[in-house]
Amino acid sequence: xxxxxxxxxxxxxxxxxxxxxxxxxxxxxxxxxxxxxxxxxxxxxxxxxxxxxxxxxxxxxxxxxxxxxxxxxxxxxxxxxxxxxxxxxxxxxxxxxxxxxxxxxxxxxxxxxx
Amino acid sequence: xxxxxxxxxxxxxxxxxxxxxxxxxxxxxxxxxxxxxxxxxxxxxxxxxxxxxxxxxxxxxxxxxxxxxxxxxxxxxxxxxxxxxxxxxxxxxxxxxxxxxxxxxxxxxxxxx
Numbered sequence: 091x092x093x094x095x096x097x098x099x100x101x102x103x104x105x106x107x108x109x110x111x112x113x114x115x116x117x118x119x120x121x122x123x124x125x126x127x128x129x130x131x132x133x134x135x136x137x138x139x140x141x142x143x144x145x146x147x148x149x150x151x152x153x154x155x156x157x158x159x160x161x162x163x164x165x166x167x168x169x170x171x172x173x174x175x176x177x178x179x180x181x182x183x184x185x186x187x188x189x190x191x192x193x194x195x196x197x198x199x200x201x202x203x204x
Numbered sequence: 205x206x207x208x209x210x211x212x213x214x215x216x217x218x219x220x221x222x223x224x225x226x227x228x229x230x231x232x233x234x235x236x237x238x239x240x241x242x243x244x245x246x247x248x249x250x251x252x253x254x255x256x257x258x259x260x261x262x263x264x265x266x267x268x269x270x271x272x273x274x275x276x277x278x279x280x281x282x283x284x285x286x287x288x289x290x291x292x293x294x295x296x297x298x299x300x301x302x303x304x305x306x307x308x309x310x311x312x313x314x315x316x317x
Contacts, residue, residue, distance in 0.1 A: 094246075121303055131292075131310075133295075133296070133310050136305055190303070191249070195246060196244065197244075
């Protein structure tokens with residue numbers, strides 16, 4: 091069964107600290123993996139998208155890694171800010187075609203305290 | 205910020221009413237989607253479209269219907285709202301190939317009393 095599991099479910103950190111969020115997936119075949127940031131009451135916004143051949147990708151203070159062999163990904167946030175408080179969703183696409191579909195994780199709810 | 209819009213942002217309505225949630229995008233994307241999301245849960249695909257006059261049901265069964273008469277417009281309709289329809293509804297669009305980015309609207313928070 092194609093699944094995307096994220097951990098931890100929730101996380102609280104102090105402003106300025108770093109954190110790492112985890113994503114494990116069983117989706118096959120694999121096309122790409124995305125990390126989205128979703129603020130409360132808003133739609134998800136893309137942070138990174140990685141294909142099979144990419145094992146790291148950065149977007150400002152966000153760095154995503156991908157290990158396609160172990161089917162694991164992580165999202166590292168550096169020097170956290172209050173505005174980083176949001177849900178971070180891992181999404182895996184099963185094929186790069188019009189027939190491809192996305193599998194969503196439940197997200198990690200990150201809270202950054204001052 | 206993606207050019208995809210949803211109205212209304214919030215809607216509180218009584219049981220039995222007919223409602224239409226609007227979604228428009230200005231990116232010329234062929235593929236559009238509707239997702240349903242409950243608090244703390246993953247997004248569930250309820251409808252999608254490959255282009256004008258194309259509509260398909262998603263993974264999660266829904267009593268809603270959709271139409272795609274124009275490329276930029278993908279409204280969702282509930283003929284008779286029920287409390288079980290209370291949820292957040294997210295519209296998205298993308299190029300036809302699923303490798304490409306999917307852009308989400310801000311969502312509509314629907315409450316049926």
